[in-house]
Amino acid sequence: MVGPLWFVGFDSLMQFVAFIIAVVIAYQxxxxxxxTKQRTLLYLHFSFALLSAGLLIDSLAGFLGLxxxxxxxxxxxxxxxxxxxFIAQALAYGILIFAYVSQARTLSATSPSxxxxxxxxxxxxxxxxxxxxxxxxxxxxxxPVAEIVLLFLVFYITVQxxxxxxxxxxxxxxxxxxxxxxxxxxxxxFILMPFGALLFVIGHVLQLLGFASLLAMLLRVTTAK
Amino acid sequence: MMQKLxxxxxxxxxxxxxxxxxxxxDNHAKPTRILYGANLSHDRLVKYLEExxxxxxxxxxxxDDRFYKLTxxxxxxxxxFRAIERFAAAFGFxx
Numbered sequence: 279m280v281g282p283l284w285f286v287g288f289d290s291l292m293q294f295v296a297f298i299i300a301v302v303i304a305y306q307x308x309x310x311x312x313x314t315k316q317r318t319l320l321y322l323h324f325s326f327a328l329l330s331a332g333l334l335i336d337s338l339a340g341f342l343g344l345x346x347x348x349x350x351x352x353x354x355x356x357x358x359x360x361x362x363x364f365i366a367q368a369l370a371y372g373i374l375i376f377a378y379v380s381q382a383r384t385l386s387a388t389s390p391s392x393x394x395x396x397x398x399x400x401x402x403x404x405x406x407x408x409x410x411x412x413x414x415x416x417x418x419x420x421x422p423v424a425e426i427v428l429l430f431l432v433f434y435i436t437v438q439x440x441x442x443x444x445x446x447x448x449x450x451x452x453x454x455x456x457x458x459x460x461x462x463x464x465x466x467x468f469i470l471m472p473f474g475a476l477l478f479v480i481g482h483v484l485q486l487l488g489f490a491s492l493l494a495m496l497l498r499v500t501t502a503k
Numbered sequence: 504m505m506q507k508l509x510x511x512x513x514x515x516x517x518x519x520x521x522x523x524x525x526x527x528x529d530n531h532a533k534p535t536r537i538l539y540g541a542n543l544s545h546d547r548l549v550k551y552l553e554e555x556x557x558x559x560x561x562x563x564x565x566x567d568d569r570f571y572k573l574t575x576x577x578x579x580x581x582x583x584f585r586a587i588e589r590f591a592a593a594f595g596f597x598x
Contacts, residue, residue, distance in 0.1 A: 307590070310587035310591060310598075313583060314587060314598050315513075315515060316515075316596070316598050318591065318596040318597075319596065319598075322596070378595070439595060441595070442595030448593070450589060450590075450593035451592065451593050454593045454595075495593050498589075499589040499590045499593060
């Protein structure tokens with residue numbers, strides 16, 4: 279456990295709520311793909327499906343860890359849970375970035391900046407004190423290097439959704455931008471966690487608010503006439 | 504930048520464009536209106552209208568003139584498509 283003691287369990291609960299939201303978004307994306315056969319929607323589906331799987335595993339590992347606190351091996355459980363969650367997030371954001379890059383290529387509007395954030399993310403991973411492969415083997419909960427990689431990936435998506443909002447001025451686009459901005463901020467706070475346990479709590483609250491923003495967008499688009 | 508449309512329309516996009524023109528014309532559109540509204544050649548219009556009729560989303564009405572209207576299935580499809588379009592657009596994806 280890396281946060282304050284009074285927060286134990288709440289983080290897993292928040293992850294579980296985020297899991298449900300991610301599942302609903304993945305389902306909507308798949309429904310869209312079934313009707314339109316648009317690959318970008320399939321990528322969006324895979325991205326949120328992976329994210330939801332990671333969130334579920336991490337939250338279940340947290341709950342199980344909580345239930346078996348007296349037993350040895352609790353730490354292993356939460357570390358394994360987080361490691362899977364990290365890989366799922368990295369893949370999910372990677373797929374989403376690929377969707378943006380492939381759409382930009384289709385629309386012939388590729389700019390060099392498209393590759394900057396992912397490249398920086400991988401460069402960070404390579405330049406880390408521990409080589410990337412080893413990192414996955416000994417990943418501890420909310421490892422700063424892992425969170426930096428995720429921050430770069432989410433930051434890229436935030437920029438793309440921000441550009442989309444600035445071009446359309448649409449409220450749904452604003453909610454998506456806000457959602458990813460809050461997710462990026464949550465990763466930033468997880469990096470800064472050594473400076474105060476409260477940052478862990480705020481990070482989780484921001485993460486949940488980010489998913490809530492995405493849910494608000496989904497409710498708006500599905501209920502609008 | 505994100506709103507730029509692809510160079511070529513997909514078959515789905517053409518179907519939706521045709522159905523949109525029909526809806527815009529109070530669900531009672533002449534072939535000529537569809538031809539101009541959906542920006543299609545005559546041959547392609549005939550082909551797509553036939554395909555849409557086979558799918559059961561539009562029907563041909565012959566009164567004094569020939570018209571096309573959306574069926575209930577077509578109206579429901581358009582409602583679903585609009586929601587998906589809004590969803591994709593919120594992320595910056597063009598359908």
